[in-house]
Amino acid sequence: MSRKLLWVGAAVLLVLPPFYLDAFWLQSGLFAMSAAIGAIGLNVLTGAAGQLSLGHAFFLALGAYGYIWLAGGDERTAGIELTGLGLPTLLAAVLAVLLAGLVGGLFAPLAGRLRGASLGIATLALVFLGQHVLFRAEGVTGGANGRDVPPLNVFGLEFADSPEPVLVLGIPFNGLEKLWFLGLVLLAGAAWFARGVLASRPGRALNTIRDHEIAAGALGVPVARTRAAAFVLSSMYAGLAGVLFALIYRRTVPDTFGLALSLDYLAMIVIGGLGTVGGAVLGAVFVSMLQPLLTRYADGIPFVAASGSAGPSPAEAARIIYGVVFVAVLLFLPTGLAGGLSRLTSRLRRRRPGTTPNPPASNPSREESTA
Amino acid sequence: MSVPELAVRGLTVRFAGITALDDVSFTVAPKTLHAVIGPNGAGKSTCFNVLSGVYRATEGSVTFGDAELTKLPPHKIASLGVARTFQNLALSDYLTTAANLQLGRHRLTRTGFVTAGLHLPSARREERAQADKVREVAEYVGITEHLPLPVGLLPYGVRKRVELARALCLEPRLLLLDEPVAGMNGGERRAMVETIGRVREVMDLSIVLVEHDMALVGRLADEVTVLDFGRRLTTGTPAEVRRHPDVIRAYLGKSAEEDPAAAPRTNDTPAQGQGENP
Structure with missing residues (x-):
């Protein structure tokens, strides 16, 4: 019962920001949602199946630029002939996610056969390949200058600023406010889907491949095919995160999708907790909210320089902090923030009289399915 | 579902110059329990790994009914109803x-x-x-x-x-048990032996068992195949195998030949069971 109450409370809290927070925080929050979707996907691959991927940024780029190219029209800006298919934006968004999955599928022969760290090296190549293509294929990507993102239009509802925004409870609803709710829906859907996968047959197969590949095969799990499927699913999550990312920033540049982004995603799932949806979301929020927090409050925080003065910039400081947290989590919280949190709550619950202690298992969804 | 015969014919496995199994043949009749025994390094686990598709055979064939197991990947073998356990736990x-x-x-x-x-x-x-x-x-x-x-x-x-x-x-038709009692204490052993006995009585399946524990083999097995240095020494009932001079030599060394009473009796042969495999 209290769990249900908790969810309702969380839902209410998540609906409120567009009514109270300014664009800066909305954009940061939306970015965290996009990151959470991508991190859930990576956690299915790396956390649940034990397959390292450094190519997540590549699939994010596929989603983002795929959407732009599919939805954008032919135009000419800054001396570059841009091409585009001009498809309806909703269709373009769906196709962009499928495109990411398709390319993930093309990578299947490698993704199925290579194990753990070897796959990490192979996917590293994807990031560099992606960077090269993003800078060179100017007609599609706009080159180093990037390209504008056509706003999403879902059956007449346009996720963009308009001169006369709709007022909701006296608050003008512009692009970011509307996108906020789109982001919530997408994130909830992504989390729901991944939980279903992880808590049942395919999830168990992935876990066993991670823990004991030979045993998985001997029990009838087609190891290569299941790994490849996890890779495709993870690519599609990255693609969706990429589409949302593009919609939030309205302009994408190739630099965004470098190796650093892939590493950010790895940091998210390690810090949050490997193998669980909650861990991915927690880690994504932590890593992606750190920099905006430091930027906003740079004046009040020692060592962090306000823009223009000497010392580490907020972006650098964020990296230093999450680097430290990363190491601390590896040393002291092997199950990540999510694991630590669930241990804390179960300890508190045990201390309270009259409630039954939690069994030591860390994943509640799994218990439900097997109870 | 009927249980077909498992036939191993001329099975040879070589790893980079080392011959782990050399022309091994034996048959497991439907619904029987067949034990594969032998000293450390005799090739028992290699044999299991070929049966379950983990290793490729260099030569020879393994058929389970109509299916040629040496050509199938592990998950296809499992889908034929071949299940296995692991010596060193794979959970x-x-x-x-x-x-x-x-x-x-x-x-x-x-x-x-x-x-x-x-x-x-x-x-x-x-x-x-x-x-x-x-x-x-x-x-x-x-x-x-x-x-x-x-x-x-x-x-x-x-x-x-x-x-x-x-x-x-x-729901296997062929169950491969790799040292099911290795490292267990007396009580656990007895319970496990009792369970395996019950499984073979009640369920429709053949069992192949790799084990060091001769007492257990004697109690459960219909037939025993003895391996030594990758070769098959003999196949027979537990009693026959226990008297076989080659088997005695393999287990206790040459000197034992003069004293057949010192046949590899059982648990009190120094525990060979543990940690044979990496």
Whole structure:
């Protein structure tokens, strides 16, 4: 019962920001949602199946630029002939996610056969390949200058600023406010889907491949095919995160999708907790909210320089902090923030009289399915 | 489902110059228990790994009914109803016992990424049905109380039983047991032997057992194949094998030849069981 109450409370809290927070925080929050979707996907691959991927940024780029190219029209800006298919934006968004999955599928022969760290090296190549293509294929990507993102239009509802925004409870609803709710829906859907996968047959197969590949095969799990499927699913999550990312920033540049982004995603799932949806979301929020927090409050925080003065910039400081947290989590919280949190709550619950202690298992969804 | 014959013919496995198995042949008649014994390094585990598709055979064939096992990947072999356990435990420590057993149902279930992700009714129904089946097997093997616990928290002896239960969840027609009592204490051993005996009485399957424990082999096996340095020394009933001079020599060295009474009796031969394999 209290769990249900908790969810309702969380839902209410998540609906409120567009009514109270300014664009800066909305954009940061939306970015965290996009990151959470991508991190859930990576956690299915790396956390649940034990397959390292450094190519997540590549699939994010596929989603983002795929959407732009599919939805954008032919135009000419800054001396570059841009091409585009001009498809309806909703269709373009769906196709962009499928495109990411398709390319993930093309990578299947490698993704199925290579194990753990070897796959990490192979996917590293994807990031560099992606960077090269993003800078060179100017007609599609706009080159180093990037390209504008056509706003999403879902059956007449346009996720963009308009001169006369709709007022909701006296608050003008512009692009970011509307996108906020789109982001919530997408994130909830992504989390729901991944939980279903992880808590049942395919999830168990992935876990066993991670823990004991030979045993998985001997029990009838087609190891290569299941790994490849996890890779495709993870690519599609990255693609969706990429589409949302593009919609939030309205302009994408190739630099965004470098190796650093892939590493950010790895940091998210390690810090949050490997193998669980909650861990991915927690880690994504932590890593992606750190920099905006430091930027906003740079004046009040020692060592962090306000823009223009000497010392580490907020972006650098964020990296230093999450680097430290990363190491601390590896040393002291092997199950990540999510694991630590669930241990804390179960300890508190045990201390309270009259409630039954939690069994030591860390994943509640799994218990439900097997109870 | 009928149980076909398992026939191993001229099986040879070489790794980079080392011949682990050399022209080994034996047959396992339907619904019998066939033990493969031999000193450390005799090739018993290699033989198992070929049967379950983990290693490729260099030469020779293994047929189970009409299927040629040496040409199939492990999961296809499993889908023929061949289940195995591992000498050194191959469970997912973080998953619950129940989830580990559910994995044994993998070949008999359908739910894929999409149906599971969309929480479709068919997926939930299957999950519930499998949970029932899992509980049934767990009861049979005597691990019901451990179902909700992560396997990593269970004592070694119980984990060996979980492995057996997971293999049984496959509803196998051929069960490969790799040293099922290795490292167990006396009580655990007796319980395990009792369970294996019951499994072969009640269920429709053949069992191939790798074991060091001659007492156990003598009690359970219909036939025994003895391997030494990758070669088959002999095949016969436990009593025949125990008297065979080559077997005695392999186990106790040449000097024992003069004293047939010193045949490899049992548990009190120095425990060879543990940690043979890397």
